[in-house]
Amino acid sequence: MGNIAIRTVNLGKLFYLNQKKRGKLRETLEEKIRLSLKHLFTALSPDAKKNEKKHPFANKHIWALKNVSFEVKHGEAVGILGHNGAGKSVLLKILSQVTKPTEGYAEIHGRVGAMLEVGTGFHPELTGRENIYLSGAILGMTRREIKTKFDEIVEFSEIGDLLDMPIKYYSSGMQGRLAFAVAVHLEPEILLIDEVLAIEDISFKEKCLSKLKEIVREGRTVLFVSHNMDSLKTLCNRAILLERGKIVFDGDIKKAISKYLSGNPDAKL
Known part of the structure; x- marks a missing residue:
């Protein structure tokens, strides 16, 4: 354990x-x-x-996840695959404690950093600078610890003059840049990433992928949700494939991608 x-x-x-x-x-x-x-x-x-007539949806429900059991070791990079609605984002939200499971449980051994969707965790009225410190405080870091990483975050994100502007005025692309920079540079032991490479800028996308590889080499853990098969193959050796909330495959990344593509020919290679 x-x-x-x-x-x-x-x-x-x-x-x-x-x-x-x-x-x-x-x-x-x-x-x-x-x-x-x-x-x-x-x-x-x-x-x-x-x-009394019942509402047509009365007592109807849907299991976004069901009987999901797996283990991830420290230092592993694991891809999470599945069609839209398969339960990928719900899984990451449970692991990052944004929402609670209905049944079962998850054990997390290490400090978690998460980028679930653009701007998640940022306060729109606060500036980029203030949100960096807020994110670090949420992770349990002291102001001094955050300060040692501050310049790296700003340099990586390339937000420049926007640093002291409220986040609500950032484009979604700039919010994504800053969110990724914060998530990876505040050094969580476990990193949960949901479609971060959906950022349009190709050069920044490559920089993100390179940083994730570095994180894995350092022995930290990454769970990576993406519809980009090349990015998954580059970063991960293992993948978990979800269908309708259930695990249908857990193993070699190439086999997982092959199984996924057989039911989704329009996926990005």
Whole structure:
């Protein structure tokens, strides 16, 4: 167990489909009034509940993950493959404690850094500089520790004059650059990356991949979600393939990619 960075046991995440989102205040108030009258009518008429029609989505649910069990050792780089909706992002959110599993559990042995989607973890009203320090504090680092990495983060991200501008004015590309730079330079022992190489700038994308290779050589752990097969093959020796929330393959990266492509011919090579 001493060499295990991540261990999941029968991990499951359930989502219910019977909650309809309402964007308008009026609709929300109308719904509350309707429910209040319904409860009153039910209380006054014992037979009302028997004749009540169920909502078409009542009690319906979907398992985003089900019975997901695996181990990742310290120093491993593991690709996470799967079609859209397979459960890849949900898995990373559970491992980074953004959301909790419905069943099962995950053991994490080491400090986690995560880049789940562009801008995640950043406060839009704070500047780039302030968000760097905020991210380090969330990881449990002291201000002095963050300061020793600050210049490297700024240089790598190439955000230049935007450093003291609120994040909300950054383009998604610039947010992605800074988020990646923060995630990799604050030295977490376990790094969770979700589609970071979707950044359009090719030269920066290559720089990101090179940095991830360096991190793996240093003995840190990387879980890498991507639809880019070349990037996965370059970084990882192993991959976990998810289909409808379940692991259908866990092993050699080339075999995993072959199995994935057989059901997804439009994937990026």
